Structures are given as C-alpha cells and as structure tokens.
Amino acid sequence: MPRVNLTKKYTKMYLLLFILTFAAEFAFGYYLTCIRGYVAGDAISRVANAFYISHSRHPHLAAIGFVWNPLPSLIEWVWLWFWPIFPKLASNALAAVLTTSLFAAGTVVLLLQNLIRFGLPTPLSVLFCILYALNPFLFLYGANGMTEVMFTFFLVATVTSLSRWLEDEASRHIIMLSMALALAFLVRYEAIPLAAAAGCSMLIAIFFIPSKHISRADNKASFKYLRSEGSIIVALTPFVYTCLIWIFLNYMIMGNPFFFFNSNYSNLSFSEALSGNDQFSRMIGNPVNIISYVAFKSSFFSVPLLIIVLFRLVTRKLLQWDMLIFIGILLSIPALQSVMLYKGTSYGWLRFFFYIFPIMAAWLPYEIVRLKLNAKFVLSVHLIGLVVTGALVAYAMSDPSRASEEYDTFNYGKNYNEQQIAKQIAQYINDELPDDLILLDSFTDFQVIVNTNKPSNLVITSDLDFLKILANPAEFQVSYILVPPPIEGGLINAINKQYPSLYEHGGHWVTLEKQFEDYRKLYKVIGAVDSGMQQP
Template sequence: MSKNNRLAVWVLGILVLFSELLFGIWMAHWNHFVPGDAVSRVANAYYVLFSRQPHLAAIGFVWNPLPSLLMIPILLAKPWFPELASEGIAGIILTSLFASGTAMLLFRSFLRRGTPLLFSTALVILFSFNPFIFYYGSNGMSEMIFIFFLVCCVTAFLDWLDSKSAISMILIGFSLALAFFTRYETIFFGLALAASLMLIVWRRRPKNDQPTYGITATYQKLEASELIALLPVIYAVLIWALLNWSIMGDGLYFLRSNYSNLAQSEGLSKNPLIAPVIGNLGNSLLFVAERSVPFLIPLASIIVMRLMRKKLLRVDFVCLLLFVFSIPLMQLIMLYKGSSYGWLRFFSYPLPLVFAWLPYELQKQKERGRQFYMIGGCMTLIFLGGAAYVTGYFMNNSRLAPEEHEAIHYRQSTTFASNRLSMNVANELDQRLMSDPKASILMDSFNAFQIILDMKRSNQLIITSDLDFKKALNNPVGRKISYILVPRPVGVASLNAVNERYHDFFSRGAPFAKLEKQYGNDWRLYRVVDPAKR
C-alpha cells in the first residue's frame, strides 16, 4: 500500500478506537450499565491478581480464557484506577482495541485488492458503526474479539485462494486457535474451514494423464493444507481439555460442570420463548432464520454480483456459504436440544464473515469491467446501509433482542438495578470487614462477581477460585468463616455453590448460620455461629 493509504488505515483505526472507548466508558461510568457477562470476564482476570489467593488458574475453566488473559495487563493499573475492575472498563478497553483492529484489517484488505480509498472508507465505516458491531465493540463482551479472529481467518483464506501461500495457511491456523480460546463456536467454523480447504484443493487437482498420480498429489496437498490450518486449533482444544483435567479433575469440566452452559440452560424448558423450539425442528429453523435476517442482508449483494458475472455455482461461493452458515447451524442444534438461550448475538457472525469476503468479491467484479464494478459497489453500499437499519430495529425489539433492548433502555433494565444493588451490598460488606479486620465472608463468585469487584477488602473474601473454598464451604465453623453471602435461588442462582451444598439455605439458613441482613430481594448475609454454643 502507498504511504497515504497506510496513514488512512491508522486514522480510521484511531477513530473507531476512541469512538468505542468514549461510548463504552459513558455507558459504564456515567450510566452504570455493563452487561453481566462482560463484568464476569473482567472478574476472572481480577481473581488472578487481586483475590485472597492470587494464581493463574483463578481465571476459571468454563469460559474460554483468552479475553480474561488479555485483560490482566490492563488490570495491573487497578490500584490507581479501580473503575477498571468495578465498572468493567478493562473489558471495554480490550473490545475497543479489537474493534479498531478489525476495522484496520478490513480497510487494509479493501485497499490491497484495489478498492478506491474513499469507497473503502465508506464501506468500513458502515461496518464499524453498524449499531450491533459498534455496541459489541464497546461493551467488554467476547463477541468483538471473536469477530476479529474470524475476519483474520477469512482474509487469510482469500489470500491463500489467490497466492497459494503457506504464510496465509499459517495465519489461518493461529487465528483459528486464538478464536477457540475466545469462543466455542470456533469448532463449527473450523469444520466449515476444513471442508472449504478440501473443496478448493480438489478443484485445483492436477490434470494428468495418469489418474493415480493426480489422486496422490491431491491427497498430499490436502493433507498438508489441513495439517497447517487445523493443527493449532486441535492442539488448543487438547491443551484446554488437559488443563481442565489436571486442575479441575475433569477434561470436559468446561462442558459439564455446575457452572457450564449446559447446566445453566437446564431451566430453558420453562422459558416461554425457548420452550416451543426445544425438540421441534420447524420452530428451531424459524427461530434461527428470524434472528439471522439482519446479519445476512449483505450476502444478497454478493449473490447479485455473482449472478451478474454468471459465477454463482462456483466452489469459492460454496466456501462462503459454509463459513456463513456454520455457526447458525450450531445454534440450530443447540436450540433443538434446549442448550442455548438464543440471544441475538449468537446469530451475528454471518455479518463480519460476509463483509470480510467483500474485498475479494469486489475485486472479481472490477475485473469484469467498470460497469460491473459500479453496479456491484452501489448495491454493496445499499445492502450494508439496509443491514444497519434493520439491525438497529431488531436491537430495539425486546422479543428478538432482549439483551440489546435492555442496553438501549438501560434505566429500566434489571442489569442497571442489579448493578446498583451490588454496589450497595459491597459498601456495606466493606464497612463490616473494616470494623473487624479478622472477619471473613464466603461467597460463590459465580453470582457475586460484581459485588467482589466493587469491594475494597477482597483479601478477606473466600471465593470460588480460592484453593480452600470447598473446605470452607463444607465446614464454615471449623474454618472460622464469619459470614456467608448467598443469592436467592432463582434461575442460574440455583447453581450457586452455597445453594447446591445446603438445601434451602437462602430461606432457612442452617444450624450454623443465623440471618444477619437482607439486601433487597436477591441477597442475604448469614452470620456463622457454632451450633454447640447457641
């Protein structure tokens, strides 16, 4: 690229970075709204550095570890800026960086494939400031990090299509491995990528008079391509399973523990929105199709351009379809089995995948002539603008997008009220611990992460990642625990370790626990007493 183009890439990246940061900090600091999952990922990094027993394994073994690992360097500044933890701003900084990186990567891809500077700028701005993409680049969730690695995979795959470069295959491999350490949807996308490589290698098979030679050469190329692209992610899966087994005692702990997605989704059969799709393939298909609509609109521009060039039924287009529908297929299976909440964000990945494919498609359109390119470019802008409008409409619909609707109407949201309550609980607990430096409070961080982040005396908390947590939970009196904080056992809070260990603890306590204080309707603090001395 020219010097001016490189400068434009950096300017756009900085613009996206500061836009995301300003919006994210405005939501978190001034409006006190941060998604619970985003704060939980910050908390996992926080336990590594600032819990009572700091250690790397405190990062947890349910959610993929990369987002929290990347937050650890940011949280080193927490003693000077406590809001990095308490308000989830460490996560906001991280996703803003990845949103900026994604914009720069896409911008560079357009420019390298001959798209004019102004047109490339307009396209990337339409993507980066799409309401959904912009929101998830500013809220600390893992989606934008995952999108970055998906875009890396697609752009490297397209470069490999053109150049057959081994470097592109290496980039695919490492991007796929890092994607797995970010989100589990990588498994289905990786299968789509493996199938795509097989199709492309088969299409490129040698045309030789000796069939045996052609088949052998094709197999060797396929084997080499698949090994380079897939070995890193295979090793990533094996390493994750090994760490789960060696530390938690179960290689599939992330899949079937009490805190796993499967455990949390056990109550979905009572969910009025999800219950009708469980075990019903037709309803599951309709559910997935409806929520995928805003993210599939740009695909229509590629289809029209392919029809113009009479190139629709081609292997590379089949590869695009495999990429685009791989993750929605995973959601379809999970919804059918009743193991997915069906949030709108689970269906968003076709949008960045299609957009990452557009530079390649526009380049092919340009090769057919100026008129083809002008029509294709105009259609692309129209469809991207339409996608932005429809996405914004979906996000403001409480049925289709409950999480995003809650963020838009944050003042009336349960998350806003929960964050304020957590802050009040944390302040009150800090006062108790300050008046008695020898006191300790046991709580399961699965539900209490926001309270933990809001507290200043975390060295007096016994939390789930502590090495002696189970012993303290099983024998609070013998371990000299002062208090136990427990949530109302409703929904996923029923999986809380205290509620699991002691039946009906929230309502009745235990022979060794006396109700000390109730916070709203959601939390109770019990004082631990020796039954023999009561």
C-alpha cells in the first residue's frame, strides 16, 4: 500500500472537513427537531433511555434498558447532564442530534483518511467525501439522531481496516478492526453478521490469497493454520467478549440472558403484528419474494457496486478471492434482514438496506490500488456514481411506499402527529398535575416522559418498584394512570397486559380524567384494585 505521512497539512484538512460536516449536520438536525418540530421516534427513544439513568424517579445505570444496544444512550447521557439548563436536549432529542452529527463527521474523515493513505489524488478524494456526506439519505440520518450513522462509523472503520490489512498485512489493522467490531455491537445487532463476514474474510485471505510478505517456503499449510488462529483470536475476541458481557448483564439484572431478544419489549415481540400486514405476510417463508424485496430496496444504493463490478470485468479480475471477500461483507447485513423477513420479524424499512453504500465507499481505495487503474479516472467515474445515487435516493425518499420513515420526516406523518399529542399530554401534566404521582409504561410513553418538567413524579418501567406499584397503584399513592389503546405497541404495554380491559372499559377503581384523541386515556385512581382484576 502506498504510505502517506499524516503531515500537518492533512491533519488540518481532516479537522476542517470534520468541523464543516458536523456544523452542517447539527444545523439541519436542529432545524428538523426544534424548528419543524419533527423528532425520529427511535432517536428520542434512545435519548429517553439515557434520560432515565439520572432524571427518573429511581436513577440508576440499569435504567438504560436491556433491549437496545447501550452505547448510543450512554453517549447521549453525557449531554443530558445539561438538561436542566437546556430541556430540548431531551424533549427534542438534541442529545441524539449532537451524537449523530459527530459520528457523521467522523465517518467522512475516516473515508478521506483511507483514500489518502492509499495514495489517491487529494482533491478528488475530498470531493468524493463531500458528495458522500451530501447523499440525501446519509445527510438526513447524520442529523436525525438515529443510530444508523453511528453504526456506519464503526462499519467503515471495520471495512477500511480489513482492506488495509489485505494490502499490507500489518497487525495494527487487525487490532483496529477488532475494536470497531466490538463497539459496533454496542450500537446495533447488525454487527453480528458483519463480524462473521469479517472473520470469514480473514480466513479466505490467509488460506487462498498469496502473501506478499511471507516467503513461499514459509507459507505452508501449518503456518497458515497458526496465522489464521492468531489473527481470528485478535480480531474477534473483543467482539465475542462484548457479546457475552451483554448476555451476562441481561441475565444478572433482568433474569433472562436473552432478554434483549425475546422479552415482551424486544423487536421479536413488537413485530408480531407484521403477520397481519399484506406486504410482509407474503414474504414470511417465501425466499423468492424476500430476494426481490431486498434487491429492490438495495438498488437505490447500488450504483457504486455496478461501477466496481464493471471495472472488475474490464480488468478480468471479477473472479478473485478478494472480490468474494467484498461480496461477503456487502451481503452480510442484507442477509440478516432476509432471515428476519423470512421469519416475519423485520419491518423492512429502507434504512435497513443502505449499509452497502458506506461499505462500497470504504472498500473503493483498495479496489483502485488493487486493479492498478488510473486513479483520477476511476474516482471521477465514482463521483458520477455518487451523484446518480443521490438522485435515486432522493427519488425514493419522496415516495412513502418506498421510504415511509424518510417521507414522514418532511411531510408530517403519523409519527409527527403522535409527538404533538405526547407533548400535549406532558403539558397537561406540567400545568394541571405537577405534584401528582403518575403511572405509565416508558416503552410506549417515552415521548411524554422527556417533555415533563418533573420526571421524578412519574412511575416508569425502569423503576425498581414498578411491578409492585402496577399491581395496586392506590396502595402506593399513585394518582393517575396513562393508558394507550391496546393496538400495535400498546399490546406490549405493561399496563394493558396487567389490565387488558382498562383502556376500553375502565374500572371501578379508576375514573376517566381526560382523553387525548384516540392516542391515550388518563385515568384517575380512586380506589384499590380487586384481586380479580389483576393478571397473574
């Protein structure tokens, strides 16, 4: 690999690109959340998990929850120490916007650093990174506070480390890869197929790609075995250790080592309603429909892949072991989504299929050097590819049938309306019930929680005595209960599970205080619950 010294010139360029990208992302994120008033549901959910750690009725670290990976909320928790001064850090998820803006900027710098380390032309490399950052999808997710861009940072770090190792076989790249994989798992579970693909890639490289740095005499099967053993141990041990620690914490605190996977609040439970959706029910158990769906969703991000394949065909290097490595990494995350669609546990949103785009961007410098092509020409072709990809993605995002979440961001869809009602509920609590103890399930009502002035007056799911209070609210001086309709996420709501007829029919121990459209009912507790009303 051509080695380029990181001179002060490059350091300043990295810093400038980081600052400009961060400023643009955060400005757009602030506009979305604080001016337009739209906050991505998953973004504010992660902020809420961080919020419970220090601002709930029972502050403790385990309040972060054990369903979603903890790193995003742990980082956002740092910003939330300033919540008393700037409440919008929680209510408008600005803590998440700050975090994703930093990771989006860091990803662009990683890509530029990789391009320069491989000796590619600096001006075209900078332009490549700018066009990458301005891709409508990536720019939106760098600003909306969701975890996709955070995971992308570690995904890019993984792929760049792997490609550098393939080029010069330096052990430092394996160490970087191992750290990236471990941290990726702490952001999203897609790190699991990524780690499997990275491990298989290293084995393929060691056993089938001739080493440039080991003599033929020493490159025997026994040596390859020892080399593969050591490399895989270094690459995957931090990742495996991180997974095991997460499973152990789930067991130790929640009593179920796979609480994150199969609990009432897990994605597995939440996605049960998919079987009633015509679009997704047709894919359950049907590989043909799944392949068609995954290919369609991925096609909006696939122009760089077509360009890479075209150059491989022209140079007659398509059927090479390193191309198999690239395809394996590329398909690892879509393969997971395919399995989930097959079992009916994925909503198949567009954001689950964009990861092939940053993988291709991270892999590209290796491709150019490996094929020994004219770097300026190849990069110029890929710049055109980035523009075309941006246009395709913008088209997809303008159609709710292709990109429902992204479309809702700019067209005030269902999520926006629910957020406005949640704010109305919080405002009612702040104005009319400022000192009353209110019971609610944070899984469905996190948007209410982060908008209240006194979250310490709310009995929420992470409180240590939540189940006891849920069984008999009056005994613990609970004044009100907030209940969602028993549909979609409301089916999982702990209050609905305990009192399945409460929303529709109420009870002798409560009286309806206020109804917020068809979104929530607020009941006032007027007496004790009969034992017959409780669920086992």
